[in-house]
Every structure is written in structure tokens, then in C-alpha cells.
Amino acid sequence: MRTFLLLGLVLSGCGSDAVEPPADVSGDGDDSELPAPAPGTGVQMEHRLMVGPGEEAWSCKVAPLPTDDTMFVNHVESVQNNATHHMDLMAVTLAAPDLEPGEYDCNQVYADYPALMEEGIIVYASQQAAQEIVLPQNTVAALPPATMLMHEIHFVNPTDEPVEVYSLINAYSYPAVDVTQTIWGGAVRDLDINIPAGSTSHVEWMRCVMDAPVDVLFLSTHTHALAEKTVVRSFDGSTTGAVVYENFDWHAPKLQDMTATPMHLEAGQGFELECHYDNPTGADVHWGFSAAEEMCQIALVYTPGDQPRECEIVEQGVR
Numbered sequence: 001m002r003t004f005l006l007l008g009l010v011l012s013g014c015g016s017d018a019v020e021p022p023a024d025v026s027g028d029g030d031d032s033e034l035p036a037p038a039p040g041t042g043v044q045m046e047h048r049l050m051v052g053p054g055e056e057a058w059s060c061k062v063a064p065l066p067t068d069d070t071m072f073v074n075h076v077e078s079v080q081n082n083a084t085h086h087m088d089l090m091a092v093t094l095a096a097p098d099l100e101p102g103e104y105d106c107n108q109v110y111a112d113y114p115a116l117m118e119e120g121i122i123v124y125a126s127q128q129a130a131q132e133i134v135l136p137q138n139t140v141a142a143l144p145p146a147t148m149l150m151h152e153i154h155f156v157n158p159t160d161e162p163v164e165v166y167s168l169i170n171a172y173s174y175p176a177v178d179v180t181q182t183i184w185g186g187a188v189r190d191l192d193i194n195i196p197a198g199s200t201s202h203v204e205w206m207r208c209v210m211d212a213p214v215d216v217l218f219l220s221t222h223t224h225a226l227a228e229k230t231v232v233r234s235f236d237g238s239t240t241g242a243v244v245y246e247n248f249d250w251h252a253p254k255l256q257d258m259t260a261t262p263m264h265l266e267a268g269q270g271f272e273l274e275c276h277y278d279n280p281t282g283a284d285v286h287w288g289f290s291a292a293e294e295m296c297q298i299a300l301v302y303t304p305g306d307q308p309r310e311c312e313i314v315e316q317g318v319r
Helices: 106-114
Strands: 042-051 054-062 071-081 086-091 102-105 121-126 130-134 139-143 148-156 162-172 184-188 201-212 214-223 227-235 240-247 263-265 271-278 295-305 313-317
Touching: 042 148, 054 106, 086 139, 086 201, 086 263, 102 106, 106 148, 148 162, 184 313, 201 227, 201 295, 214 240, 214 271, 227 295, 271 295, 271 313
Parallel strands: none
Antiparallel strands: 042 162, 054 102, 054 148, 071 130, 071 139, 071 162, 086 121, 086 148, 184 295, 201 271, 201 313, 214 263, 214 295, 227 240, 227 271
């Protein structure tokens, strides 16, 4: 289970094969600015590049978190192009300790450091043009000083004009004296996917249960373009319950904000995830990082964050 601290959407590694983007990328430069936090109140991470007509970019910018002390973050906001397939901000120190600051082709980075796919810690991620996350009062993500971060953008330009691709993230500082708890999270993947050629209404499902009690703050799902919808239901360890999440937009899955009333789960309780696919192609499609393959996964952010807690898969199948 790949871990993360703050969630827009945890993608857990989409590959670089061509992704079918929205047909209309007009207006992608209209909101390309986000005022940086005032001095002493936070930091801004920025990544920009130009993508030529019909080109695909999977770009990784590596730089240290510009802080001298541990940063406690309760509030994050970001902007990016409407047509961005995904953006991740990842702590790479443990999985790629000798990766130097600079801009890289992500294909090469992941080839050189395959451990990043599982051991990189996602600090923040989004598939939304504009996104804002506010954690409950006194609850934070804790970022060590000078943490080496990789700001990753995956974008396909289907137009006949160059597009400026941008991603700006503001993380706002929270007073250490007010912190009472931290967050953690993870993405749970169904790796056993087989979507037959020409199939319609094909459903892959899995159930996972927590190995320790948590209070869920955010929930989302991730698939690729064959998915018509995803459905998440509660699971008490033996039977499924009510629907707690539905999404019909594979490109920009919604983020379920549960911070007002966190969803408490005891050990042995969790979720059932259904991924509904139509496959009009002439080939079977299986799990994989590339856009020619598929994914079916659920992402969670929860408290407490004193230690990693996992939602472990206990059942999976096809309907």
C-alpha cells in the first residue's frame, strides 16, 4: 500500500503511455497564477513547462522543501491545467536518496528508481484544476525540514498549439503549539484486473479492512479511461453496507471530504470498491501503470498518524 500525507487524489503511479485527455483544453492558461503565502506563513511549490502540439509530457522537478524546521501543514491549495492527467508531490528521500535537485523525464526517474512506485510518500496530489484541502482544527501533516520533494506532472496536449503546463501548490504553516494529532493514509490497489475485449458493464471489485482503528477524513478512487464509474460501500468484515462514495468522471474523480464528521472504522472494518468498465477495444485489458492498461483503487487519508495503518485486501473478484 503506497502511503501519503495529504490527499487530492493518490494516483500511485500512472505510467507515461498516451492518456486520452479532455478534448477541450481551452482556458488552460487562465488560472495559471496562485499568490504565494506571505513570508513566514507557508511555502509555494511551482512546476512549469511548455508542451508542444500533439506531444505528451511526464515531467519531474526535484527540489528540497524550503524550510529550516519541521513544517506542520493544516491547509493546502493548488491550481493546474484543466487537462492535466495527474500531479503528484512526493517525498523521495527514502526511495531515491541520491536523486539530485533538477528537472527530469519521469520515465527515466522511475526506471532508475523503481522503488518510488511503492516507497515514495505522496505529500499531495490532484487531478482537479483548482483544489483546496483544510484539515480539522489541530490536525496536521508533519513535513521534516529540507525534505527532498519530486513535483510530478503528466500532461497530453491534443491541440495544434503549444500549451503552457503549470502546477502551483501552496502549503500553509500551522502553529506547532496547537498540534494535537497528525494524519496518514494510503492507496489500496486491485492488481487482479481482467477486462475482456468488447465487454460492457464489466465490474471488478475488492474488499479491504483496516488493521487498526482510524477516523477517515478523505476518500477518493482512481481508474483509467475505460471506467464508467466507481462505487465505494462500507464493509463491516462480513457484509457490505451503504454507498459512501460514487464517481462518474475517471479524469477528475471527486474528493470526498469527511472532515466535518469523520468515518470511524474499527480494526476489521473497511470498504468494498467496485470499478465498472466498458472495453470497446479488441484486446483484453489488465492492471498496469500505462494508460493502455487499467487501475481500480481506493485512496484514504485518516487519523491518527502516529504509525502507518493499512486497509488490507481480504476479498476480490468479478461481477
